[in-house]
Each structure stands twice: as C-alpha cells, then as structure tokens.
Amino acid sequence: MHETAFLIGQIFNGFSVASLFIMAALGLALSFGLMRVINMAHGEMLMLGGYLAYLTLLVVPGPLGILVAMPVAFIGAALLGAVLELTVIHRLSARPLDTLLATWGVSLILQQAARNLFGAIGVQVVAPSWLNHTISFSTGILSGLTLPDTRLFILAVAALILGGVALLINKTRLGLYVRAVNQDRPIAAALGVNARLIDLCVFALGTGVAGLAGVILALLGPVTPTVGQSYIVPAFLVVILGGLGSLVGTTIASIMVGLFTALIEIYVDVSVAQVLLLAFVILFIQIRPQGVIAVRSRALEG
Amino acid sequence: MTMRKLGLAAALLASTALGLAAPAHAEGTVKVGVLQSLSGTMAISEVPLEDAELLAIDQLNAKGGVLGKKIVPVVEDGASDPAIFAQKATKLLQQDKVVTVFGGWTSASRKAMLPVFQRLHGLLWYPVQFEGNECSPNIMYSGAQPNQQALPALEWAEKQGYKKIFLVGSDYVYPRTANLILKKHIKHDGLTLSGEEYVPLGGTDFSSIIAEIQRTKPDIIINTLNGDSNVSFFKQMAAAGMTPDKMPVMSFSIAEPEAKAMGPSLLAGSYTSWNYFQSLPGKMNADFVAAYKAKYGKDSVVDDPMVHGYEDVMIWAKAAEKAGSFDPKKVRNAAIALGFVDSPLGEVKFDPNQSMVQKAYIGELQPDGQFKIIWSSPKPIKPQPYDPLTFPGKTCGAHSNF
Numbered sequence: 001m002h003e004t005a006f007l008i009g010q011i012f013n014g015f016s017v018a019s020l021f022i023m024a025a026l027g028l029a030l031s032f033g034l035m036r037v038i039n040m041a042h043g044e045m046l047m048l049g050g051y052l053a054y055l056t057l058l059v060v061p062g063p064l065g066i067l068v069a070m071p072v073a074f075i076g077a078a079l080l081g082a083v084l085e086l087t088v089i090h091r092l093s094a095r096p097l098d099t100l101l102a103t104w105g106v107s108l109i110l111q112q113a114a115r116n117l118f119g120a121i122g123v124q125v126v127a128p129s130w131l132n133h134t135i136s137f138s139t140g141i142l143s144g145l146t147l148p149d150t151r152l153f154i155l156a157v158a159a160l161i162l163g164g165v166a167l168l169i170n171k172t173r174l175g176l177y178v179r180a181v182n183q184d185r186p187i188a189a190a191l192g193v194n195a196r197l198i199d200l201c202v203f204a205l206g207t208g209v210a211g212l213a214g215v216i217l218a219l220l221g222p223v224t225p226t227v228g229q230s231y232i233v234p235a236f237l238v239v240i241l242g243g244l245g246s247l248v249g250t251t252i253a254s255i256m257v258g259l260f261t262a263l264i265e266i267y268v269d270v271s272v273a274q275v276l277l278l279a280f281v282i283l284f285i286q287i288r289p290q291g292v293i294a295v296r297s298r299a300l301e302g
Numbered sequence: 303m304t305m306r307k308l309g310l311a312a313a314l315l316a317s318t319a320l321g322l323a324a325p326a327h328a329e330g331t332v333k334v335g336v337l338q339s340l341s342g343t344m345a346i347s348e349v350p351l352e353d354a355e356l357l358a359i360d361q362l363n364a365k366g367g368v369l370g371k372k373i374v375p376v377v378e379d380g381a382s383d384p385a386i387f388a389q390k391a392t393k394l395l396q397q398d399k400v401v402t403v404f405g406g407w408t409s410a411s412r413k414a415m416l417p418v419f420q421r422l423h424g425l426l427w428y429p430v431q432f433e434g435n436e437c438s439p440n441i442m443y444s445g446a447q448p449n450q451q452a453l454p455a456l457e458w459a460e461k462q463g464y465k466k467i468f469l470v471g472s473d474y475v476y477p478r479t480a481n482l483i484l485k486k487h488i489k490h491d492g493l494t495l496s497g498e499e500y501v502p503l504g505g506t507d508f509s510s511i512i513a514e515i516q517r518t519k520p521d522i523i524i525n526t527l528n529g530d531s532n533v534s535f536f537k538q539m540a541a542a543g544m545t546p547d548k549m550p551v552m553s554f555s556i557a558e559p560e561a562k563a564m565g566p567s568l569l570a571g572s573y574t575s576w577n578y579f580q581s582l583p584g585k586m587n588a589d590f591v592a593a594y595k596a597k598y599g600k601d602s603v604v605d606d607p608m609v610h611g612y613e614d615v616m617i618w619a620k621a622a623e624k625a626g627s628f629d630p631k632k633v634r635n636a637a638i639a640l641g642f643v644d645s646p647l648g649e650v651k652f653d654p655n656q657s658m659v660q661k662a663y664i665g666e667l668q669p670d671g672q673f674k675i676i677w678s679s680p681k682p683i684k685p686q687p688y689d690p691l692t693f694p695g696k697t698c699g700a701h702s703n704f
Contacts (some may be wrong), residue, residue, distance in 0.1 A: 121560075
C-alpha cells in the first residue's frame with residue numbers, strides 16, 4: 001500500500017471515530033448546555049439504543065431492520081429520558097452534585113436491568129448485508145485504500161443528525177425558546193417561555209439522539225449491559241474540550257480527538273495513543289479553559 | 303404480627319445455625335474450598351466453572367465420597383478482585399480448615415493467592431490457561447502452559463504455510479507474555495512478524511489496527527483480545543471486508559460460551575486453540591456434557607476451563623484415595639504418581655512440575671457455535687512453565703518442599 005493511501009486512510013478513520021464521538025456526545029452537550037445537568041446515565045441511553053436495535057431486528061429481520069431500529073431507538077430513549085427528567089432530574093435541578101449522584105445510580109439500575117433481562121454476556125446485532133461492502137481503490141496513488149460502507153454510512157448518519165439538531169436549534173420556534181432559556185432563564189420565563197417544558201424537551205431530545213447513536217454504535221461494537229461505560233468517558237472528553245454545551249464546539253472537538261488518535265496511531269499503539277490523547281486534552285484545557293468555543297450564557301451567573 | 307415475625311426470625315436463625323453446625327461436627331465429611339468470582343466482571347466465566355466443579359463433587363458424593371467421607375464444598379466469592387481472592391483463600395484455609403481449594407481464573411487472582419497457599423501450606427488447583435513463567439509447589443496448574451496452546455497454534459499455522467503473522471491483544475500480562483514467547487519462536491522459525499498491536503482492556507476502536515493489517519497484509523492474525531473487545535474487532539474486520547474466511551484469525555480467548563454470546567455468524571470460520579472442545583469424541587466427554595446439561599439446562603455449553611475445573615476435582619479425589627490421606631503434600635505427590643487417567647479431555651496426567659500433560663487441539667468455529675476439530679497434537683504435550691527460547695536457563699523441576 002502506498003504511504004499516501006495509508007495516510008488518507010488514517011484521516012478517514014479519524015473522521016469515522018469523530019462521527020462516533022459526535023453521536024455519543026451530542027445529547028450530553030444539549031442537556032449540559034441548557035440545564036447544567038451532568039447526566040451519568042447518558043451511556044446507558046446508548047446501551048438502550050443497542051438493545052432496542054436487537055429487539056427491532058427480532059421483529060423486523062432483513063435488510064431494512066436497522067433503518068426501522070433507528071426511529072424506534074430514538075423514541076424509546078427519548079421516552080425514558082422524559083421519565084428520568086420528570087422523576088429525578090427536575091426535582092434535583094437546584095443541586096447539581098446530587099444530580100450527578102442520582103443519575104449515576106440510575107445508570108447502575110439500568111445496567112442491572114439489562115443484565116437481568118438479557119443476560120450478562122450481551123446480544124447479537126449484525127450489520128445488514130447491504131453494508132458489508134467496501135469501496136476499494138486498486139490503481140493510482142490511492143491503491144490499497146479501502147473505505148468500509150459501514151463507516152461511510154455512520155458518517156452520513158452523524159452528519160444528518162448533526163444537521164437536523166442544528167436546524168432545530170437555529171431555525172425553529174422551539175429552538176428559539178431553547179436559545180432564549182440558555183442565555184437567560186429568568187428573563188425568558190418572564191417573557192412567557194415555559195422553561196420547564198423546554199428543559200423536558202431538550203433532555204428528551206438529548207437522550208433520544210443517544211438512543212439513535214446506540215443503534216449505530218452496535219454496528220461496530222458489542223451490545224452488552226456495560227457498553228455505555230466505554231463511550232461515556234470520550235463523550236465527556238469532547239463535551240469539555242468543545243466548550244460546555246456548544247454544538248459547534250462539540251463537533252470540532254470530536255474531529256480534533258478523532259484525527260489526533262488516528263494520526264498518532266500511525267506511530268504508537270492504541271494504549272499509548274490514549275495516554276497522549278489525555279495529555280493533549282489536559283494541555284489544551286490549561287491553555288484554553290473555556291474549550292474550543294466559549295458559550296456566552298447568563299444562565300448560571302444569577 | 304410482631305410475634306410472628308420474631309418467631310420466623312428465630313426459626314430462620316436456628317435453621318442456619320443447624321446448617322452450619324452439622325458439617326462441622328459430622329464425622330464422615332471432608333471440606334474443600336471452591337473459590338471463584340460469583341460477582342463482578344469475571345462472573346460470566348467463573349460461575350459456569352464453579353458449576354462444573356460442584357458437578358464433580360456431586361458425582362463423587364453420589365458414589366460414596368472420598369476415603370469413605372462425604373465431600374462438603376465451602377463456596378466463596380472472589381468478586382473479581384485479587385485482594386478478595388487472597389482474603390477468602392486465607393479464610394478457607396484457616397477458619398474453615400478445608401483440605402484443598404479449587405479456584406482462580408485471572409493471573410492476578412492466582413498471583414494474589416500464591417503467597418497465602420505457600421504460607422499456610424495449602425494446595426490450590428488452578429484450571430485456566432495462562433502465561434506460564436511461574437512454578438509453585440502449592441499450585442496444581444491444569445490449564446495450558448504456553449507450549450500447550452500458543453505454540454501448537456503457531457506450529458499449526460506454519461504447517462498451513464502461513465508465514466507472515468500479525469499479533470493483536472488486550473493490554474495486560476497474558477497477551478504481552480504470550481506474544482513475547484510467540485515473537486521468539488516466529489524469529490527462530492524464520493517467519494515474519496507483520497505487526498504487534500495492543501488495545502486497552504474493553505477497547506472498542508480498531509480502525510487504526512485494521513489499517514495496519516491492510517497495509518502489512520499478514521497471512522494470519524493471532525488474537526489475544528479479551529472479552530467484549532473481540533466483538534468490536536470482528537465486527538470492524540467484517541466491515542472492512544476481512545471476514546474470517548478471507549483473513550484467518552487464531553484466537554486464544556474464545557471458547558464455546560464466548561462464541562455463543564458474540565454470535566457464531568460473526569466468528570464462523572475463525573480458529574482457536576484449546577486442550578478441550580465440547581465436540582471432542584469419547585464416552586467420558588459425552589457423559590460429562592450430558593451430566594452438565596442435565597444439571598444446568600440443555601442449552602448450556604461447556605468449555606476448556608470448565609472441564610479442567612471438573613477434572614481437577616476428579617484427580618484430587620483419585621490422588622487422596624491413592625495416598626490414603628487428605629494431607630495436601632501427600633495428595634500432591636500422589637497426584638503426580640497417578641500417571642495417565644482417562645478424562646473428558648482424553649488421557650491426561652500431572653507432570654512432576656505440577657502442570658498437566660495434555661493434548662492441544664485446533665478448532666474451526668462452525669455456524670452452530672461448536673468447533674470442528676481440524677488438528678490435534680500427535681500425543682499429549684509435556685508442559686513447560688518456562689519457554690526455553692524466551693527464558694533460557696530457567697526450569698521447573700519436581701518440588702520436594704512445600
């Protein structure tokens with residue numbers, strides 16, 4: 001394989017990893033941005049998406065099962081998110097540390113529930129056969145480069161979700177309310193925005209996106225009761241790196257982290273790359289504590 | 303209501319006390335320890351292993367026990383934590399006064415228990431394949447040494463004409479040591495090492511490793527990944543167009559239960575190396591599989607560590623009968639003097655270095671989740687705790703001390 005092809009392959013891999021991070025972190029960025037809630041059970045929403053994909057594939061086998069699973073997982077996770085917001089998070093909204101502990105407890109409960117319902121060793125979700133192809137280059141400078149359809153599909157889905165959420169926030173009435181509450185909660189409320197309802201909607205949207213992401217992650221990884229734990233750390237990492245709650249920041253941070261690991265892994269193995277990545281993030285936060293994009297908000301100052 | 307509750311509590315207490323008191327005072331019983339992780343991450347693997355050990359004890363008791371005594375297992379939970387393994391081993395030996403202990407899975411749990419058994423002069427039966435490089439008079443190692451699993455796999459790969467080998471593993475002691483030994487042999491045999499890559503335990507992203515595999519084009523991948531990482535690895539390999547039929551993969555940590563859980567369709571056609579497969583022929587194995595399914599459900603599967611745990615109990619019983627005593631040192635010497643015994647694994651025996659002499663098999667995973675045995679070592683392999691190429695001059699002979 002030509003060195004250029006290898007390098008381009010790694011850049012592609014970087015974007016592929018970034019797309020996984022974006023999907024895992026988007027919901028977290030949404031709920032953190034608006035409500036300053038650190039949802040430790042976010043990873044379990046990804047897990048829930050994986051299990052909903054498994055159940056959907058039992059009902060709708062065949063090539064289109066995975067496309068059906070995506071809205072199913074979105075709605076399922078959004079509903080669970082709404083219940084979680086109404087019963088736990090809303091009641092603890094003035095006590096951020098308690099929310100952290102309570103959602104961690106919810107995370108443990110959901111993991112154990114999955115273990116009891118489906119068993120500890122996970123279930124099988126296999127990519128449909130129409131994704132089992134690769135685009136390979138056999139001539140020229142890109143000779144030897146292969147781009148798996150699954151990863152291209154995931155990139156496309158991530159771009160669509162990101163575009164959809166951006167449209168929702170920037171172009172719709174609901175998005176206007178969200179931005180208003182985000183900038184100044186008391187004034188928005190005084191002007192007749194139902195801040196309570198906005199909180200609920202945004203939290204449910206965030207968990208719904210996580211559920212959808214869970215379906216996508218199941219194409220490349222396992223579906224086990226603890227699978228959420230392996231994505232929650234990188235998700236927090238990109239949210240913090242991106243600037244708390246900024247969608248653009250989260251996206252840029254995901255791409256930074258994805259490219260950084262993919263390119264550094266040309267020279268070192270995955271374990272060392274993790275160490276270097278964390279060192280890079282610590283250094284970056286030292287130099288720029290507000291993250292990639294600083295969000296101007298008066299939501300917390302009051 | 304309160305009186306009824308009190309009465310119930312008293313009755314419960316009394317029955318527990320009776321249950322505890324009975325074996326301690328009974329004349330015709332002997333206590334053994336069973337120490338596996340019944341909770342935590344390792345429980346998936348160790349609970350079935352505990353089941354297999356208890357099955358062996360049941361079967362021995364049904365035939366009248368050992369030396370005329372009924373065997374009473376004292377079951378403890380190591381909780382997937384090496385420190386708890388050490389603590390529970392101490393409790394079993396000192397407080398329960400068990401005559402021997404069956405248990406352990408991870409090398410970390412074994413290393414934590416080793417000083418306990420040496421200090422308290424106990425005997426541990428350890429049933430899992432491991433990286434070797436250890437040799438204690440107080441441990442019977444029945445799982446494969448590297449020359450009974452990893453090296454036969456390499457030998458088989460060479461015979462298939464595979465010359466370029468890629469090593470991928472989880473980042474901890476077993477894959478690192480196994481690959482250290484494999485690399486010495488790859489060099490010694492004139493083969494090529496295409497690459498060597500590690501991911502942290504539980505790692506899910508293999509994109510860079512797969513790019514490296516595509517770049518170096520090995521003939522075969524030797525995979526020492528553990529647990530869920532295997533699912534990510536095989537899914538991402540398939541997405542990149544490298545299914546096991548196009549790029550051969552030899553795995554050391556995938557047995558029947560893992561294959562069942564990960565989905566045989568994903569792994570079908572991949573190879574693995576063990577001393578036992580559920581599909582082995584022979585009446586002993588058929589009886590063992592039937593007895594296990596009768597006790598634990600017809601859908602259950604058995605694997606290499608489970609059958610080693612089962613056979614450890616059986617050999618301990620035979621050795622105690624031969625020695626005429628439960629004394630750990632006498633039992634150990636008798637176990638070595640027993641010679642070959644028939645078992646579900648075929649003919650096995652303990653070598654003077656306290657590891658098991660056993661055959662190695664290569665299996666190819668079938669779509670139904672069972673392995674087709676495609677190669678077997680011509681005869682049982684003598685265990686080598688220290689690989690002579692990697693650790694020259696280090697040997698492990700017969701122990702006389704304890």
